[in-house]
Amino acid sequence: MTAPHNDTPEHRTALVTGGASGIGLAIARRLQKDGMRVAVLDLDRPQAREVAESHGLTFIGADLSRREDCRRAIDDTVAALGSLDVLVNNAGFQHIAPLAEFPEDTWDTMLHVMLTAPFLLSRYAWAHLTRSGQGRIINIASIHGHVASPFKSAYISAKHGLIGLTRTAALEAGEQGLTVNAICPGYVRTPLVTGQIKDQARTRGLNEADVEEKVMLEGAAIKRLLDPEDVAALASYVASTAAWGMTGAVLDLDLGWTAR
Structure with a gap:
């Protein structure tokens, strides 16, 4: 197992996708409060950039439906922060329609942003995350990673797949000190x-x-x-060095939804 290069939080860095609003912004700000240097990735729009910069966060503009943007996002993050210890795959969006009427291009985009992009970002960041000996991948899934609802075929397929990706990556990463976990919130x-x-x-x-x-x-x-800060609080622990023994976990923050 790779030895940690430094245990102090101020030397740890993080990238949060979908980080200019909602859950992503709450996680980015919490990790920043924890002492990390944090970059947020979002579509390259003036409002997103302004939000990030107003909170002292490094902004990475990228479209996660594009493979080349996924690779560039990791390169730009490392260039800006000097390293990468924590990757939070949070970006996503929703489209509601019956399966028989679901737009094919929307399906393709949703699966790429919410499943293929986490795979690509993890792949491209792997060498950086394992180098530190205290790397973390945190995938923001959903209660819809466990159960289904009508008219959400692409979202639910992506979130189910993200849990499978989490568990597989955790088994491959353990010997390198890299943990991989998923958080499954209810409605936020x-x-x-x-x-x-x-x-x-x-x-x-x-x-x-x-x-x-x-x-x-x-x-x-x-x-x-739930409030976004509730999800951020759990992500803070999972990202911490104290959570070194937690990997492959699917952490339900679902108000008891899946207890039935």
């Missing part, structure tokens, strides 16, 4: 989910509180949406 109060709540309130004739409790949280034991 992000701009995407807030928009879904508003849409469902309008179409179902309910108020937004009822949509949360009776629709989105129907299967949950705790009737409350």
Whole structure:
């Protein structure tokens, strides 16, 4: 096993994909608070760059549906930070449609961003992550990595695949001190989910509180949406040197959803 080059957090570095908003931004800021130097990857848009820079985060502009951007993102991160110890694969998006009507190009893009890109980024970052002896890959999956819902075929397929990738990579990485784990949150109060709540309130004739409790949280034991900071707190531990013995784990943060 490779010996750690330095145990102090200020010498550790991280890349968080989808890091300019929602869960990704919360994780990036928490790792930064933990003492890491952090880069966030997002589509190269002025607003995303401004968000990153306003928090003192290094911005990496890339389109994860493009293979060449995945390789460049790792190269740019290492060039900017000098090393890479923690990779958080968080980027993703949602499209809801019946399988028989699901747009083929959207399917291709979603699978590339949420499954192929984590594979490519992990592959391209592997030498850097294993060099430190305390490397971490954290894949942000979902409760939909365990269970299915109608009209979300691409999202659910990607998240199921991401759990398989996590477990396989963990078995291959163990001897090199690199841990690979997945976090599976339930519904999190992000701009995407807030928009879904508003849409469902309008179409179902309910108020937004009822949509949360009776629709989105129907299967949950705790009737409350998670906040992005809740996911970030768990990611902080998984990224820490204290979590050296945890690998191949699928960590459910799902309000009791999958306990049924």
